[in-house]
Amino acid sequence: MIRDGEAEGTRLCESFGKQFPTAPAKIVRYNDRSLTFYRWRQSSARRWGNPSTTAISLTGQAGRALLARVPISARGHWLNYERRRIYLNMRLSTASYELYRLQDWLDGLDAIKAIERDGLSVDAPDNQNERG
Numbered sequence: 783m784i785r786d787g788e789a790e791g792t793r794l795c796e797s798f799g800k801q802f803p804t805a806p807a808k809i810v811r812y813n814d815r816s817l818t819f820y821r822w823r824q825s826s827a828r829r830w831g832n833p834s835t836t837a838i839s840l841t842g843q844a845g846r847a848l849l850a851r852v853p854i855s856a857r858g859h860w861l862n863y864e865r866r867r868i869y870l871n872m873r874l875s876t877a878s879y880e881l882y883r884l885q886d887w888l889d890g891l892d893a894i895k896a897i898e899r900d901g902l903s904v905d906a907p908d909n910q911n912e913r914g
Contacts, residue, residue, distance in 0.1 A: 802856065
């Protein structure tokens, strides 16, 4: 699921870039642990008047101001890309969260096996957090 989603995300970014090569923003992949994998990043190109690249929300205040600068004929396309980005992030974040939780539960089962095998030891590594 995650690999398929990442491939879909790559296609989404490439498709937007081909359709709007000189756009004031683009969709990019972030590799942090926020579970929001694909975001909009405003261009720092001089013609757009933004001194640095910044992440924006297309539906937020900065994103709406940016959309106002996009030709009316292109806005619907941008909103369709935003819709696809949101659905993709929902699927990827849900799958990633499930993987994190499953790993946490498997770690708990491994800890039980270690306790059963080795007994209780205060020197044993604490690989469990308190999330529950």
